[in-house]
Amino acid sequence: MKNLIEYILQFGNLNQQQIDLISRKATELDLRKDEYFSEAGKISRQVGFVLEGVTRVCYYNNKGEEITKYFIEENNLVVDFESFNDEICSSAYVQAVTDCKLIVFSKKDWQELLNTIVGWDTIVHKIISKALMQKVARRSPLVTEDATERYLKFLEIYPTVANRVPLSYIASYLGITQSSLSRIRKNIR
């Protein structure tokens, strides 16, 4: 919980009373490897924060291939805000890649926080904007560079993830085949 509060306070100030309120609304949730936090075709109904473990967002492209869109590691929010806010069906799965420990807020509690804490909406907006900008910044280099450089960038961006997730997930994140990634790893050593 301390981690979550620290994370939030990066984006704005809250007094102790407000922090307590947020803490009271939070629930712990354990997800085992491969379990879904939210699913494509369903409406996302909770906001999560990763305390331990790695999750990923993935979808199936028009050829039926499973594509990992990005990874979410410790101390990051995990939520499909488009689905959560607008109550529309999500187009992606959020899945635990390792056993995970999350803090979650139900939609109802989240709304209550928005209505109760002055400035909470501003903080949330900042968090979302930053996360989205980060996604854009991480995606862009993947288009231009060759496969090896993409993998090196991946290692920079997700230094703690590479050894905890299957090669196939990383390969689809990078837009290359598993064999290519395996060869790249061999060359780098």
Added chain:
Amino acid sequence: MKNLIEYILQFGNLNQQQIDLISRKATELDLRKDEYFSEAGKISRQVGFVLEGVTRVCYYNNKGEEITKYFIEENNLVVDFESFNDEICSSAYVQAVTDCKLIVFSKKDWQELLNTIVGWDTIVHKIISKALMQKVARRSPLVTEDATERYLKFLEIYPTVANRVPLSYIASYLGITQSSLSRIRKNIR
């Protein structure tokens, strides 16, 4: 101006008085082909809205190659919000690809709108979030697909842009060489 107001009203309601206030703050700006709206290394000081023409955001990668990050066509906002909001140096150029007609707001006027119009901040947040989500959505497929499919996606996303901008810009947007794009075009016909 009508276009801008319509654009804004998609994201929230405003009364006539508020609309008039926004209109009064707006200035027209003509940019000629190749002129910059904002530059890397400088702080972005205005918010723009494209009335006519096409602009692009570009940067130079570590090999010194010029990369087009995306195009901004008519009836879209054009601003580096990270630079504009946080007053930090921008990392990219915003350039007119064709002669352009923009509506612009100075930072000062924009701030005044934020302070004067109740709910304006919410509208702005929605606009930004949507734009960012769109960028993520447009970037992601570029990673997975092969060059021909990327170009076809590009044509879908920017149907009005393909014939108005140099091939080299599109090639760098797609992360392929000019010759490859030229060949792809030949194959598609």
Added chain:
DNA sequence: ATCGCTTTTTGTCAAATGGCAAATGATTTC
């Protein structure tokens, strides 16, 4: 330790893409 299953690595070959340079086409300038 062994079996069965999944993941990763490796080999072979084919296809896609890049690098470079020349040719062609388009546009601007005088």
Added chain:
DNA sequence: GAAATCATTTGCCATTTGACAAAAAGCGAT
């Protein structure tokens, strides 16, 4: 309208990556 300049296309060959299949390695259950 000719020359100069810039953008696009094409040819040739090298390199990268993909497709497919088989081998090797890792891992859990017994």
